[in-house]
Amino acid sequence: MNRTALPRYQQIAAALAAQLDHGDYPPGSRLPAVRQLAAAHGVNTLTALAAYRLLEQQQRVEARPRAGFFAAAPAGSIAPRRSDPALPLPSTAALVDLNSRMSTLLLLADDRIPLQLHMAEAAPALYPSTELARRLQQTLARQPELIGAHLPGNTQRRLTSALQQLAQQRGMALRADDILPCHGITEAISLALRHLTRPGDTVAVETPVYFGLLQTLQGLGLKVLEIPCTADAGLSLEALEFALRHGPAVKCLVCVPNYQNPTGGLMPDDNKRALLQLARRHGITIVEDDVFGDLYYGNERPTPIKAWDRDGEVIYCSSFTKSYAPSFRLGWFSGGRHHQALARLQASSTLTVSPLLQAVLAEVLESGDYQRTSQRIRQQLAAQMHATADAVLRHFPKGTRVRKPQGGMLLWLECPPGSDTTQLLQQALPAGISFAPGVVFSAEPRFDHCLRLSCGQPFTPALDAALATLGRLLALQLARCKDVPAASFPPR
Ligand SMILES: Cc1ncc(COP(=O)(O)O)c(C=O)c1O
Structure with a gap:
């Protein structure tokens, strides 16, 4: 785009954003004072301030009262907590307890940790905040009554019709009545x-x-x-069949066939069809979580299992929290033969989803904005994923295994035997880096040598340096492990 066609304040904001992308101002560092910025660009202070306000809207910079503007930490959709420097950093000990894993990981959104790679989140700047803010304002100006609406009524019908079209593009023949909006996939599941x-x-x-x-x-x-899942092919059908024949009675299967979390695995279409048949033979319902399906890097979106479901045995769950607007918390589901029962349960628990947000989402889908924007988001995530995976291969000890996924925003690392990634996290936090250690991804101690990185942040020199630090810490850990005489390990 020709930058000179933009108003001056937008040009200045774009130049500063490029410097932020390049890592010239690490997260948390102070940016030039408004006067300095104005002088550097030969504009008045109001124009310089407008540039900062625009970047603030885009969450690239943070204004601190009486202190000036600072580079925003590349955290995910959760704003970092302003922490008391006297308090210790969060401890990883609580990650062992299944009930406190999520809450402990959420605590890592702390402004003393500038490189936060522990959640499946992308940098706020990836999302179309300014466009969405404009749409929100336009929607409200046209329909101010949405503020006072208790129930979405026609708005919901409009949204479910738009979602029906979206489902059709994914290969699913659903009726609008078979679709309900919800508070993210978390609610649907x-x-x-x-x-x-x-x-x-x-x-x-x-x-x-x-x-x-x-x-x-x-x-x-x-x-x-727990049924094994690999980065190559997703859920193992052989292992599932074995478990269904010989294990305890299973009520249902919850799976993420498209870019699974954490492995990034994509289940081939043949396996999806075979899984459906297997589930039918054993009388179990599939709860399909398609949260990452729209984040495909190639030319075609992967097809959901639901597309082949003729008996209504798949409960399909989708969401816009990763692919478009994290803070809207909007998802949707189609429950097959269970749909009416799910609708009743929803009515008695959360009633409905904000009519205002439903109206905005309907407009975004009808206008084609969603398709256009998600294409840009996908391309950016693909570039970040490749750069992060390459950096891991450069910096991590020999023997670390990485498989680049074909979509999503997560990179799963299998570190060399003997690695303890929970200990690595405890050492990485004071260095200002977080990630999700393998221990949190199973109820059993199966993945203590693995870790998951989010690739939702722009790949900057600061991120490259952080990955180099992680690699060095891991190499030191492995070297120490070798130095300990075998006899000093507790007997197995
Ligand atoms: C596999 C998976 N399912 C569901 C969710 C939550 O989705 P939502 O934000 O739509 O509730 C996440 C979030 O990271 C996820 O990774």
Whole structure:
């Protein structure tokens, strides 16, 4: 784009954003004073201030009262807590407890940790904040009554029609009546589990598995049956079949066939069809979590299992929290033959989703903005993923295994045998870096040598340096491990 066509304050903001991308101002560092910025660009202070305000809106900079402007930490959608420097950094000890994993990881959103790679989140700047703010204002100006609306009524019908079209593009023939908006996939999965199970029942999941799901299952008093999942092909059908034949009775399977969290695994279409048949033979419902499906790097979006579901045995759950607007917390589900029961459960728990946000999302989908923006987001995530994976291969000890996923925003690392990534996290936090250690992705101690990195941040020299630090800390840990005589390990 020709920058000179932009108003002056936008040109200055763009120049500063480029410097931020380049890592010239590490997160948390002070930016030039408004007067200095004005002098450097030969403009008045009001124009320089407008540039800062624009970057503030885009969450690239942070204004601190009486202190000036600072480079924003590249945290995810959760703003870093302003922490008391006297308090110790969060301890990783609580990660062992299934019930406190999510809360402990959320605590790592701390402004003393500028490089936060522990959540499945992208930098706020990746999302179309300014466009969405404009749409929100336009929607409100046209329909101010949405503020006072208790129930979404026609708005919801408009949104479900737009979602029906979206579903069709994904290969799913659904009626608008088969679709309900919800508070992210988190709500849809909770509703599905509450409907399908009773405390004490067993639910099959992939392993490694998203820690949020483990916490939900634990909260509902459910037992977990972990089925191996690989970065190559996703869930192992052989292992699932074996478990269904010889293991405890399973009520349902919750799986992420498209760019699984944490492995990034994509299940081939043949396996998706075979999984559906297997589930049908054993009479289990599939709860399909398609949270990352729209973040594909190639030319085609992967097809959901739901596209082949003829009996209504798949509860399909989708969301815009990763692909478009994290803070809207908007998702949707189509419950197949369970749909009415799920709708009743939703009505008695959260009632409905904000009519205002539903109206904005309907407009975004109808206008084609969603398709256009998610293409840009996908391209950026793909570039960040490649750069991060390459840096890991450069900086981590020999023997570290990485498989670049074909979509999503997560990179799963298998570090050399003997690695302890929980200990590594405890050492990385004072160096200002966080990641999700392998221990949180299973109820069993299976992945203590693994870790998950978010690739949602722009790849900057600061990020490269942080990955080099992690690699060095891990190499030191492994060297120390070799120095300890074998006899000093506790007997197995
Ligand atoms: C696999 C998976 N499912 C669901 C969620 C939560 O989705 P939502 O934000 O739509 O509730 C996440 C968030 O990271 C996730 O990784």
